[in-house]
Amino acid sequence: MLSFFRILKFAxxxxxxxxxxxxxxxxxxxxAILSMTLLVGINHIKDTTVQGVEQKVxxxxxxxxxxxxxxxxxxxxxxxxxxxxxxxxxxxPEENLEIFRxxxxxxxxxxxxxxxxxxxxxxxxxxxxxxFELNQYEDVLNFLDQDQYLDIAESSTLRDHxxxxxxxxxxxxVVNKYSWYVIAIFxxxxxxxxxxxxxxxxxxxxxxxxIMKLVGANNWFIRTPFLLESVFYGLAAIIIVxxxxxxxxxxxxxxxxxxxxxxLELSAYFKNNIFYIFGYQxxxxxxxxxxxxxxxxxxxxxV
Amino acid sequence: xxxxxxxxxxYDKKVKALNNINLHIKPGExxxxxxxSGSGKSTLIKLLIAEEKPDKGSIILGGWDITRVxxxxxxxxxxxxxxxxxDYKLLSKKSVFENIAFAMQACGFSKAEINKIxxxxxxxxxxxxxxxxxxxxxSGGEQQRVAIARALVHKPKLLVAxxxxxxxxxxxxxxxxxxxxxxxxxGTTVLLVTHDREVVNNLKGRVITLDSGHMISDQKHxxxxx
Numbered sequence: 001m002l003s004f005f006r007i008l009k010f011a012x013x014x015x016x017x018x019x020x021x022x023x024x025x026x027x028x029x030x031x032a033i034l035s036m037t038l039l040v041g042i043n044h045i046k047d048t049t050v051q052g053v054e055q056k057v058x059x060x061x062x063x064x065x066x067x068x069x070x071x072x073x074x075x076x077x078x079x080x081x082x083x084x085x086x087x088x089x090x091x092x093p094e095e096n097l098e099i100f101r102x103x104x105x106x107x108x109x110x111x112x113x114x115x116x117x118x119x120x121x122x123x124x125x126x127x128x129x130x131x132f133e134l135n136q137y138e139d140v141l142n143f144l145d146q147d148q149y150l151d152i153a154e155s156s157t158l159r160d161h162x163x164x165x166x167x168x169x170x171x172x173x174v175v176n177k178y179s180w181y182v183i184a185i186f187x188x189x190x191x192x193x194x195x196x197x198x199x200x201x202x203x204x205x206x207x208x209x210x211i212m213k214l215v216g217a218n219n220w221f222i223r224t225p226f227l228l229e230s231v232f233y234g235l236a237a238i239i240i241v242x243x244x245x246x247x248x249x250x251x252x253x254x255x256x257x258x259x260x261x262x263x264l265e266l267s268a269y270f271k272n273n274i275f276y277i278f279g280y281q282x283x284x285x286x287x288x289x290x291x292x293x294x295x296x297x298x299x300x301x302x303v
Numbered sequence: 304x305x306x307x308x309x310x311x312x313x314y315d316k317k318v319k320a321l322n323n324i325n326l327h328i329k330p331g332e333x334x335x336x337x338x339x340s341g342s343g344k345s346t347l348i349k350l351l352i353a354e355e356k357p358d359k360g361s362i363i364l365g366g367w368d369i370t371r372v373x374x375x376x377x378x379x380x381x382x383x384x385x386x387x388x389x390d391y392k393l394l395s396k397k398s399v400f401e402n403i404a405f406a407m408q409a410c411g412f413s414k415a416e417i418n419k420i421x422x423x424x425x426x427x428x429x430x431x432x433x434x435x436x437x438x439x440x441x442s443g444g445e446q447q448r449v450a451i452a453r454a455l456v457h458k459p460k461l462l463v464a465x466x467x468x469x470x471x472x473x474x475x476x477x478x479x480x481x482x483x484x485x486x487x488x489x490g491t492t493v494l495l496v497t498h499d500r501e502v503v504n505n506l507k508g509r510v511i512t513l514d515s516g517h518m519i520s521d522q523k524h525x526x527x528x529x
Contacts, residue, residue, distance in 0.1 A: 003411045208405075211392060214352075216382035216457065217409035219375065 003221060011228035014201050022233065025190075025197045029237035032186035033281055037245055039179040040277055041266060045257075046172040048264050053161050053168070059140055062154045063125040071152050072125045079129060082143060084136035089128040096123040124154070134160075190285075191292045194233060198226055198296035209301065223297055230293040234285035238278055245270065304330040304492050305351075305461065310360035312346050312516075320346040322516040324360070328494065330460070333487045335495045335503050337527055338513035344496045347513070348465050351494075352384055353377050365460055382410065385454030385462040385491075389469035391446040393438045393453075399425070400434040403453045410457070424452035428482060444475030451482060461492045468499055476502060500527040 015022060063072060076088045091099070100123060104110040116122055131137050137158055143149075144156045202209065212222050246267075254267040270277060307326040313319050321343045328334050338344050349355040350362060353369050362369040364383065372380055393402050403424055407417045425431055428448040438446055447467055454462060464483060468476035480502055487493045497503060503510055503526065510525030511518060520528060 006408055006411075207392070207394060211394065211405065211453075212409045214381065214386055214392070215406035215409055215453065216378040216380070218378050218411075221409060221411070 007221060007224045007228065010225035011232060014205060014225055014229045015232045017204060018197065018200055021197050021200055022236075025193045025233050026237045026240065028186060028190045028193045029234060029285060030240055032183060032190050033237055033241045033285070034244075035179060035183045035186055036281055037241060037277065039176065039183065041253075041270070042172065042175050042179070044266060044269050045264060046168055049261070050165055050168050052263065053164050054134060057130070057134060057137070057158075057160045059127075059129040059131075059137060059144075060157045060159060061127040061129060061144065062157075063127070063152055064154045065122075065124045067125055067152045069125070072127070075149065075152060076127065079127070079140075079143075082140065084131045084133070084139050086130045086132045088130075091126045091128060093121045093123045093125060096126055097121050187288065191288060194230055194289050194292045195296045197233070198230060198293045199300050201226060201229060202296070202300045223301065226297055226301070227290055227293050230289035231286045234282055234289050237285065238282045242274075242278060304328050304332070304365065305494075306361075306363040308361050308363075310347075310350065310357050310362065312343075312350060312355070312357050319516045321350070321357070324513075324518050326511065326518065326521070328492060330492055331487070331490055332509060333484065333493045333495070333506070334509045334511060335497060335506060335525075336511045336513060337496075337498060337503055339498060341515070342513040343516040344498075344513055345465070346516075348386070348463055348496060351461075351463060352386055353380055378410075382457040383460050385451075385457065385459035387447065387450045387454050387462070387464050387467050389466040391438070391443075391450045391470075393446055393449055395438050398435050398437055399430055399441070399449050402438070402449055403456060406453045406456050420456055421452075424455055427455070427486075428452045442475065443471045444478050447471065447475075447479050448482065451479075451486070455486065455491070459491065461494060462486060463494045463496070465496045466498070467495070468497065468502060473501075480506070503527040 072090055076090060079085050079088050101110065101113075113122070129140060131140055137160070141156055141158065144153055209222055249267040249270055254265075257264050257266055305326070305328040307324055310321055310324040310326075311319065312321040324343075324347070336344055336347065346355070350357050351364075351369065353372050357370050360370070364380070367380070369380060394405065397405060400421055403421045404417045407420065412420075425434060428451050430445065430448055430452065433441065433445065438449070441449070451462075451467075462483070467483070468479055471479060476499070483493050483495065484506075495502075495506075507524055510520070510522050510527070512520040512522075512525075512528050
């Protein structure tokens with residue numbers, strides 16, 4: 001325990017000894033973490049948007065004109081018996097007429113109603129069916145294709161908003177692809193910079209190291225401060241990014257998002273997943289730094 | 304104490320730094336190793352502290368063959384051999400006390416042990432009252448005393464002094480040699496590597512002379528030959 005605190009002390013001394021070099025190293029890591037964090041944010045925005053669109057996917061079943069309320073309720077009963085079904089909503093002919101009028105208020109199609117008397121309604125019952133999962137809609141459509149339902153169901157339309165989901169997906173894939181390139185470049189620069197920082201650190205502490213060797217310090221006692229020092233660089237970079245990102249999210253990004261999307265709580269997502277987002281990034285960075293330092297130690301620190 | 308048998312070290316496959324050296328140093332002896340530059344004195348020290356491996360032969364220190372020591376065993380070996388150098392090798396930003404204590408901190412000693420032993424060593428080398436001074440505030444002789452105190456904190460069986468008076472005037476040289484004799488009288492084997500004729504002749508002790516990697520003489524009460 002005593003040795004551990006001494007190693008920690010030497011690591012902290014090393015960290016502050018080459019301040020400007022440490023600053024460059026940390027800056028490179030900050031760039032890598034910021035890119036990674038940006039990617040996490042974009043992915044969350046994409047997921048939330050796609051989820052929002054997917055919640056609007058349903059099957060609209062138009063019933064034949066002469067189908068009675070009992071027939072409709074019977075079909076609803078059978079649909080509700082399926083394990084895939086999340087909800088079934090009955091839309092009455094009156095409601096359908098109202099929707100038609102509303103949707104086509106400024107369209108010549110609305111004039112088609114003029115050929116009917118005021119108390120006549122050409123529209124029939126319809127059902128709006130939602131399944132639990134996107135891939136279950138196919139099963140529901142197959143169920144409705146059975147002969148016994150062909151007499152009452154006129155048509156079944158899957159409203160999957162596929163174009164919107166595809167567009168979001170494509171856009172997100174492009175952003176993801178280029179973000180990974182940027183992250184890879186920053187990580188590569190970080191590896192090179194940390195390697196050189198450790199080399200400089202070994203150089204500036206060569207007297208201490210030589211004396212430690214001379215007086216019989218264990219090899220791990222000599223090497224570990226350099227490894228810890230590299231972990232401190234990662235830790236400092238993560239803390240700085242957190243200090244930048246959270247106020248930015250609260251005071252700039254979230255208010256901007258609120259003016260375009262409702263229900264997209266990016267700031268809350270980052271707060272709720274703080275250990276997941278930054279913990280993993282720190283872990284990755286620490287592993288990269290330790291490996292890079294280990295190579296530098298092997299090459300330049302002869303114990 | 305130290306048994307060296309058929310020891311050879313060749314650099315770059317052709318430069319013979321040491322050639323078939325055979326030597327036996329008994330516990331408590333004070334031995335001077337003399338020779339001019341390139342005679343193999345420094346190489347012998349590097350082999351003794353396992354900084355380098357010989358091409359042939361063995362060095363037995365207290366029943367332990369240094370030439371076959373594993374990397375992880377080197378720190379244990381080095382705690383049994385104290386080494387001092389011509390340029391003292393002190394840390395300029397550490398005080399006298401901190402320089403000596405550093406050797407013990409690096410080896411995991413407790414604060415209480417460090418305080419006790421460092422103070423003992425400071426008294427032994429005659430630096431009482433100078434604990435808080437920094438190397439630049441000390442004379443060459445005082446700096447070498449700090450280095451000696453540091454080398455002694457592990458109570459080594461052998462103290463290797465590599466040209467310890469090389470940077471000192473005659474008064475400081477005499478004081479350092481007197482200190483080494485005092486340490487020797489307390490039971491530590493001392494191996495003094497030097498090319499200072501006056502020092503060697505005044506010691507009137509065992510003198511081993513190296514020349515171009517060969518041991519050309521081993522006199523029980525010798526003088527500087529070259």
